[in-house]
Amino acid sequence: xxxxxxxxxxxxxxxxARQPGTFLVECNKICxxxxxxxxxxxxxxxxxxxxxxxxxxxxxxxxxxxxxQASSPLAQGRQVxxxxxxxxxxxxxxxxxxxTIGPDLDGIGTLAAQQIKDPSYKxxxxxxxxxxREAIVSPYTYIPPGFQANVMPGNFGQTxxxxxxxxxxxxxxxQK
Ligand code: HEC
Numbered sequence: 001x002x003x004x005x006x007x008x009x010x011x012x013x014x015x016x017a018r019q020p021g022t023f024l025v026e027c028n029k030i031c032x033x034x035x036x037x038x039x040x041x042x043x044x045x046x047x048x049x050x051x052x053x054x055x056x057x058x059x060x061x062x063x064x065x066x067x068x069q070a071s072s073p074l075a076q077g078r079q080v081x082x083x084x085x086x087x088x089x090x091x092x093x094x095x096x097x098x099x100t101i102g103p104d105l106d107g108i109g110t111l112a113a114q115q116i117k118d119p120s121y122k123x124x125x126x127x128x129x130x131x132x133r134e135a136i137v138s139p140y141t142y143i144p145p146g147f148q149a150n151v152m153p154g155n156f157g158q159t160x161x162x163x164x165x166x167x168x169x170x171x172x173x174x175q176k
Pocket of ligand 1: 081103106
């Protein structure tokens with residue numbers, strides 16, 4: 001499936017998904033600066049899953065603007081993970097994500113503490129939490145074997161709100 005889109009123009013596309021799953025959507029024209037970051041995800045769900053998602057969306061709309069839509073920081077972090085397309089590239093059992101373009105994030109809370117001691121680590125983090133934050137906002141300071149730099153979008157520090165980012169980091173640090 002392919003669709004041309006233009007800035008400032010809303011375009012839609014209809015099709016029938018034959019199987020549920022989370023799929024990577026990417027730009028396939030070398031369109032200019034930021035081309036490699038033009039990725040999002042397509043989520044195809046069963047009727048029941050979609051109905052549950054729809055119900056959860058309408059309950060969050062009644063929350064006052066600006067407040068966390070989830071009941072706890074960890075639940076908020078989980079939601080931030082799901083809303084930012086992380087699942088398209090990463091595996092994380094807690095959210096049912098099975099992406100393989102990036103490293104498996106199960107156990108990242110423990111692994112991050114080991115990564116900062118690795119001789120090939122080039123960042124400045126001194127704790128697991130800092131390492132996870134750095135991996136999200138200024139990636140490529142440590143590339144786990146088998147993965148490539150410049151694939152993970154480099155602009156999450158701008159696109160994710162500060163309190164959502166804090167929640168996301170705490171949530172991932174808790175994955176031990
Ligand atoms: C387009 C694919 C892609 C997306 C989308 C993506 N990542 Fe990544 N991510 C990668 C790749 C590839 C790496 C390994 C290379 C690197 O660190 O840049 C990585 C590395 C990481 C690491 C470090 C893991 C380790 O073991 O070193 C964390 C943490 C991480 N990503 C979190 C996230 C979060 C949170 C999101 C969503 C806000 C996200 N990623 C979205 C591809 C992606």
